[in-house]
Amino acid sequence: MQPLISSKLPDVGTTIFTVMSQLALDCNAINLSQGFPSFEPPDDLLSLIEHYLRSGANQYAPMPGVPALRAAIAAKVADLYGRSADVDTEITVCDGATEGLFSSIQAIVRPGDDVIVFDPAYDSYAPAITLAGGRTVHIPLISPGDGFDFHIDWQRLADAVSDKTRLIVLNFPQNPIGSILAAADLDSLAEIVRDTRILLLSDEVYEHIVFDGARHQSMLMHDELWQRSLVISSFGKTYHATGWKVGYCVAPAPLTEEFRKVHQFTCFSVVTPIQHALADFMTSTPQQHLQLAAFYQAKRDYFCNLLTESRFEFEPAKGTFFQILDYSAISDEEDVSYARRLTREIGVASIPISVFCEEPLPGNKLRFCFAKDDATLATAVEKLCQL
Ligand SMILES: Cc1ncc(COP(=O)(O)O)c(C=O)c1O
Incomplete structure (x- = not known):
C-alpha cells in the first residue's frame, strides 16, 4: 500500500x-x-554573544527563557507601557515571534472556533488557525479617506463577533500597511470584547518603529485588554537581527500557563548564548530601542x-x-x-x-x-x- x-x-x-x-x-x-x-x-551586542559562546552558555536554556532576559523584558514593559508583568509566570522567551504566534494559536483555538484577523494580514496567522482546527474570519481594514490611511472598521468587527469567536488577532504597527493604533482604538476594542469571552493575540513586533511623534498603543497599556491578551514581540526587528529568531510572549499567568504547554513541545527553549547576551545588552543599554x-x-x-x-x-x-x-x-x-x-x-x-x-x-x-x-x-x- x-x-x-x-x-x-x-x-x-x-x-x-x-x-x-x-x-x-x-x-x-x-x-x-x-x-x-x-x-x-549593535557591536556591543555581538561582542556579548561571542563572550557567552566562549564561556559555556551552550546547553539548553530554561524552557520559559533565561531568567535575566525575562527580567530585562519585564523592566522594559514596565518602563514603556506601565505594565508590571511577573518574570516567572507572565513572560516567555520564544523562537521568534513566529513561534510565539503559532504556540498562542495552538494553545487557544479549538476545532469549530472562529478567529478574526484584519486584512491585509501577515501570512503566518491563517495556517496556524487552520492547523488548530479553527476558521479564519477576515475583516478588511478600511481606508475611508485617501486610500492609504487604514483603520479597523469597529462596526464591522462588532457585527462579525459571535459566540463562536474565540480569538482576535491584531498587528499594529501593521505589516504590510504601516498603520498604527490610536489610544481611542484600545477603548473601542475593549467595548466590543467586554461582555464576551474572546481572547486577543497582539503581534507587536514593530512596537518600537512608530513615526512622527506617535506612541505605540500596546495591549499591555490597557488594564482591561491586558487581562485577555497575549502580546508577542521580536528582537529581530529591534536589534537588526532577524536571523536570530528570538522573541517573547507577555500574557497574564493563566494564559502564559497554557502558552507554555505548547511552547515546551514546539521548541522547548531558545538559543542560550543569545538570550544571555540580550539580557546584558538590555540591562546596560535600556534605551537602545x-x-x-x-x-x-x-x-x-x-x-x-x-x-x-x-x-x-x-x-x-x-x-x-x-x-x-x-x-x-x-x-x-x-x-x-x-x-x-x-x-x-x-x-x-x-x-x-x-x-x-x-x-x-x-x-x-x-x-x-x-x-x-x-x-x-x-x-x-x-x-x-x-x-
Ligand atoms: C507582523 C509580523 N509578525 C511576525 C513576524 C515574525 O517575526 P520573527 O522573525 O521574530 O519570527 C514578522 C516578520 O517579518 C512580522 O512582520
Whole structure:
C-alpha cells in the first residue's frame, strides 16, 4: 500500500517572501521585498554573544527563557507601557515571534472556533488557525479617506463577533500597511470584547518603529485588554537581527500557563548564548530601542522624498519599515504579476499586497522594505522612476 500523504494545509504554498526573494536573487534585482534590514546588530551586542559562546552558555536554556532576559523584558514593559508583568509566570522567551504566534494559536483555538484577523494580514496567522482546527474570519481594514490611511472598521468587527469567536488577532504597527493604533482604538476594542469571552493575540513586533511623534498603543497599556491578551514581540526587528529568531510572549499567568504547554513541545527553549547576551545588552543599554523610531523615520523620509519624482502614489508609513506604493497611475495589471514584472524588468523586488487579503484593497498596491542603506534605496528609486 502507498503511504498516505494528505495535506493539512492544501492551499498553502511557499510564502510570498521566499518567492519574491528568490526571484530577486535570480534576476539580480534589488530586494525590497522580504522585511530584513541591511544593517548589522549593535557591536556591543555581538561582542556579548561571542563572550557567552566562549564561556559555556551552550546547553539548553530554561524552557520559559533565561531568567535575566525575562527580567530585562519585564523592566522594559514596565518602563514603556506601565505594565508590571511577573518574570516567572507572565513572560516567555520564544523562537521568534513566529513561534510565539503559532504556540498562542495552538494553545487557544479549538476545532469549530472562529478567529478574526484584519486584512491585509501577515501570512503566518491563517495556517496556524487552520492547523488548530479553527476558521479564519477576515475583516478588511478600511481606508475611508485617501486610500492609504487604514483603520479597523469597529462596526464591522462588532457585527462579525459571535459566540463562536474565540480569538482576535491584531498587528499594529501593521505589516504590510504601516498603520498604527490610536489610544481611542484600545477603548473601542475593549467595548466590543467586554461582555464576551474572546481572547486577543497582539503581534507587536514593530512596537518600537512608530513615526512622527506617535506612541505605540500596546495591549499591555490597557488594564482591561491586558487581562485577555497575549502580546508577542521580536528582537529581530529591534536589534537588526532577524536571523536570530528570538522573541517573547507577555500574557497574564493563566494564559502564559497554557502558552507554555505548547511552547515546551514546539521548541522547548531558545538559543542560550543569545538570550544571555540580550539580557546584558538590555540591562546596560535600556534605551537602545528608543533610537529605532528616529532611525527608521529618517530612512522612510529619504525613500519617500526620492519617490516624489516617481509616478507612484503614497502616504508615508506611520510605522514599521515598509512603505506602500500605489501604481494605479502607471498600470492596471494585477499586483502579483506586476511585482514579478518589476523584479524582472526594472530590477526592484517588492511584495504584492493582494496575497494578504481575502478581498482586494482599493487601488494597486505594493509593499517596499526601506530597512536598507541609503545607496540601495537611491538606486532602487532611480529604477522605479523609469516607470
Ligand atoms: C507582523 C509580523 N509578525 C511576525 C513576524 C515574525 O517575526 P520573527 O522573525 O521574530 O519570527 C514578522 C516578520 O517579518 C512580522 O512582520
